[in-house]
Amino acid sequence: MTSTITTLTPTGTLGYGFGSEALQGGLAMKPDVIAVDAGSTDPGPYYLGTGEPLVSDYSVRKELEQLILAARERKIPVIVGSAGGAGTNKQVDRVAQIVREIAREHKLSFKLATIYAEIERERAKQAFRRKEIVDFEAGFELTEDIIDATDSLVAQMGHEPICSALDRGADVIIAGRACDDSVIAAYAIWRGADPGHAIHMGKILECGAFSAEPFAMDVMVGILEEDSFLLEPGASFRRASVKSVAAHSLYERENPFIQSGPGHRIDLSACTFEQEGDRRVRVRGAALEETSEYYIKLEGARRVGSRSISIAGIRCPTMIERIDTILPNIERQATSYFAGRSFKLNFHVYGRDAVMKTLETERNKRAKELGLIIDVVAPTADEAHAICHNISGSLLHHHYDGMKNTSGNLAFPYSPSDLHAGDVYEFSVYHLMKVTSPLEVFPIHMETL
Incomplete structure (x- = not known):
């Protein structure tokens, strides 16, 4: 890496909102890439099982339109990970269609990459027979019958498929299920940044301005330098502090010193956090350790029934x-x-x-x-x-x-008092699968709009 690399993350989840003033503030920092996560398992298995979108098409389009127009004006890429919420093929295609509509409406021409993350059941069963699947947080033994009963099965990609799409000249990347930090870190790694710093920065940035004070789903910017990175919120009334950044560095982590991902572990035991001015924090010390084998996380959902609910008050x-x-x-x-x-x-x-x-x-x-x-x-x-x-x-x-x-x-607040709440799904697969390469199960499709 011969220069700084600036990444703008507009929000913690595409479609959850960001301030227009914050976006302009972030763009004023001259980002090299706009990267945003769009999914999670937090809302449960329904969106994985059905392929229905987590966020409305209206909200996704409203935000993507702003981001793509800003990016095309500056000739920088836009990267979206875990498209649609669970990153199924159906959800990727749905978001990609929104991108096509934006391009057509604004008469834009650019290269669109779609990266798919669904896994064929037979591929998973082959890995199971070879004892290449291990438990992650499922708490139960996987069987071939469970794999067969799974309605939808995806894998979390690392940064490598996104880097491959960038190699092919992608201007906008809509990726299926992906590690949150990898989505944010991919461009910087592709540009030659230290992967340990890039992935650590990605982990903090993936929730947008949740690492700022006051926290919010809003714009956050990361600036990677040779041996460290800086974090600064886009909104002028927010600030990054040592406390807010260090606290979010611990977010969703069982071990405060280890951040695991596909094919690597990030050692955070030597990390330091320094205040630079009132609104910036500099982070140093993350070190990447490659694992001897490359495992990806599998997420599967199966239908278990249908739900009806009734809501009432008792006084x-x-x-x-x-x-x-x-x-x-x-x-x-x-x-x-x-x-x-x-x-x-x-x-x-x-x-x-x-x-x-x-x-x-x-x-x-x-x-x-x-x-x-x-x-x-x-x-x-x-x-x-x-x-x-x-x-x-x-x-x-x-x-x-x-x-x-x-x-x-x-006391019933609604008529009818009994409401259909849709099909019910449960996570049937929550395991790690060994692969021969980071790109093996993540096909990339390129098109010019």
């Missing part, structure tokens, strides 16, 4: 006092009524323990009112609806000791 103090006996009675009635039917029922009682469940330390503290979600998962939507409606109706008219009315136990 009667007598019912609130007896809620711990009323709900089990209702569950027993439903189990008897739907004998032979497979379903899962959960009562989420807000004001008692809905958030913390068994970890709640003040469960017996009396509330003035309770919010109740009746949550039913069954094999089909019709079954889930029938069971949910039966339970909400039974609870509405349920008689309990001390009752002073004949019905109306629940």
Whole structure:
């Protein structure tokens, strides 16, 4: 690397917003690349299982339009990772189509790269038979039957496929599932930057201005130099501090000194954080260690049923006092009524323990009112609806000791009171798979718009 490399990350997730003043402030720092993450497993397996977008097309288009126009004016690339939320092929194609529409509307011509991250089940089963798949955080043994039952299977790419697309002259890159830090670091590594510094910077930048004060989904800029990098927010009313940057360096990390990724580990034990002026922080000391074998993370989701919910409020103090006996009675009635039917029922009682469940330390503290979600998962939507409606109706008219009315136990805010909440998915694969090269399972498609 013979010069500084400046990376602008507009937000923590494409479609979650950024300030126009912050974007202009970031662009004034003359970035060499705009790079942004667009997905996560945090919202659960639904978006992976269905391929539906995490963020609306409206929001993605609104933000991509601003970023692509700014990038084309400056002749710098735009990189989007984990497109659509889970990085499935369907989601990549959806975001790529938005890019084509933007190019057509604004009469732009550039090279678009799409990088796909879905894994064929047979490829995963071959790796399983060769004992090249190991547990990551799944907590269960993978089997071929589980792989076969998986509806959608993706792998997290590292920086290498993105660098390969840059080698081919890509101006805009829409990548499938990718490591967050790799998306941000790829361009700098491609330009010859120290990969340890680049990936560490990527880890801090991937959430946008969450490493600034006050934190937000907003613009953050990283400037890579020979032996360190600087961080500065785009918005003039934010600042990077040693505390905010060091704290975010620990984000989502079990070990504060090790940052693992495809084919490498970043040793952070010698890192230092220095304040430079009021708004900048300089970071030094990250060191990359290549692993002897190259593993990528697999993420798979399978359908387990359909969900219906009913939302209600409870204000009667007598019912609130007896809620711990009323709900089990209702569950027993439903189990008897739907004998032979497979379903899962959960009562989420807000004001008692809905958030913390068994970890709640003040469960017996009396509330003035309770919010109740009746949550039913069954094999089909019709079954889930029938069971949910039966339970909400039974609870509405349920008689309990001390009752002073004949019905109306629940206050429903909506009509209909029972709502279809879609198909339900669970993570069926959350493992690491060995590959022969970083590019092996990530095909790249190039087109000129």
